[in-house]
Amino acid sequence: MPELPEVETVRRGLADHVEGRRIVAVEVLHPRSVRRQLGGAADLTGRLLGRPVAGVHRRGKYLWLDIGDHTDSFPLVVHLGMSGQMLITRVGDPDHVHLRIRATLDDGNELRFVDQRTFGGWHVDEYAGPVASRAPAPPGRLPESIAHIAPDPFDPAFDVGAVIAAMAARHSEIKRVLLDQTVISGVGNIYADEALWRSRIHGGRGADRLSRAKLTELVAAVTAVMGEALAVGGTSFDALYVNVNGQSGYFERSLNAYGREGEPCRRCGAIMRREQFMNRSSYYCPRCQRRASARTPAPRTATPPTATPPTARKQTPPVRVVAHAPRAATARDGTKREGMTQQP
Numbered sequence: 440m441p442e443l444p445e446v447e448t449v450r451r452g453l454a455d456h457v458e459g460r461r462i463v464a465v466e467v468l469h470p471r472s473v474r475r476q477l478g479g480a481a482d483l484t485g486r487l488l489g490r491p492v493a494g495v496h497r498r499g500k501y502l503w504l505d506i507g508d509h510t511d512s513f514p515l516v517v518h519l520g521m522s523g524q525m526l527i528t529r530v531g532d533p534d535h536v537h538l539r540i541r542a543t544l545d546d547g548n549e550l551r552f553v554d555q556r557t558f559g560g561w562h563v564d565e566y567a568g569p570v571a572s573r574a575p576a577p578p579g580r581l582p583e584s585i586a587h588i589a590p591d592p593f594d595p596a597f598d599v600g601a602v603i604a605a606m607a608a609r610h611s612e613i614k615r616v617l618l619d620q621t622v623i624s625g626v627g628n629i630y631a632d633e634a635l636w637r638s639r640i641h642g643g644r645g646a647d648r649l650s651r652a653k654l655t656e657l658v659a660a661v662t663a664v665m666g667e668a669l670a671v672g673g674t675s676f677d678a679l680y681v682n683v684n685g686q687s688g689y690f691e692r693s694l695n696a697y698g699r700e701g702e703p704c705r706r707c708g709a710i711m712r713r714e715q716f717m718n719r720s721s722y723y724c725p726r727c728q729r730r731a732s733a734r735t736p737a738p739r740t741a742t743p744p745t746a747t748p749p750t751a752r753k754q755t756p757p758v759r760v761v762a763h764a765p766r767a768a769t770a771r772d773g774t775k776r777e778g779m780t781q782q783p
């Protein structure tokens with residue numbers, strides 16, 4: 440999934456092209472792309488037709504258009520999913536193979552939703568909060584489906600102290616906490632690995648075992664790395680994350696951890712490793728990012744849980760690569776495993 444820098448790149452591009460424009464036609468070409476809309480394609484089309492786009496907003500990885508005017512407004516939530524793209528083209532340009540929704544604007548441009556794998560889609564939502572204050576939509580107003588998402592580091596509502604306190608209270612691996620969008624939003628697998636590498640923390644360490652100073656360093660690293668990625672249009676690791684003109688960002692050239700298995704750490708030269716975590720891959724330096732205390736041997740490669748019982752660990756000579764049992768499938772915080780194991 441695209442993370443904050445990629446979604447913000449899209450948001451900015453959209454804002455340049457659709458703010459103040461009126462939607463004069465809507466065409467839904469695939470029912471799956473409107474499956475979150477209760478009334479389906481006809482309902483979505485009816486809600487959008489003839490309405491102006493007042494703004495384009497984002498919280499974390501979530502994007503929505505504010506549709507309407509000073510008398511009435513509602514959010515059109517855009518799920519990019521795994522492969523969703525929001526593109527601006529001219530009317531009459533050839534259709535993309537995976538074009539799912541087309542919204543024609545009153546200036547001769549089209550807003551196109553292209554989504555190869557159809558995990559994404561559009562749906563009209565309501566703003567959270569009292570009905571009486573729904574129009575006009577004030578700044579900071581969130582769609583109901585996004586209201587539980589925590590502020591991201593670039594949000595004026597982001598409270599560093601509160602986020603660090605929330606992290607320190609979690610009896611869970613720090614990478615899992617970073618990926619929990621109700622604690623801090625916008626961070627996905629790529630920027631979590633990058634921030635953990637920068638702050639020299641192994642993602643498997645317990646959040647409640649890290650010092651406040653270390654957590655502060657980590658949040659600063661998250662903010663810095665996402666800011667740097669945003670400055671170059673984000674990361675296009677799988678070539679699907681593009682801006683509204685179809686162009687990719689190029690932060691992947693600057694990645695220090697993600698995707699660098701087998702390559703030397705840019706800080707210490709140790710060979711970078713990959714291990715499975717939450718059905719994803721985690722990339723880290725075994726020397727800079729120790730799993731536990733400095734006395735522990737270098738972090739181990741993942742093996743099946745039956746390979747070595749936990750009691751066998753102490754008997755294993757420290758010079759060997761020690762097997763360990765991966766964490767249980769369901770974490771204490773109830774985070775579910777989703778889908779099949781994926782290797783980027």
Ligand SMILES: [Zn+2]
Nearest residue numbers: 704707724727
């Ligand atoms: Zn290193």
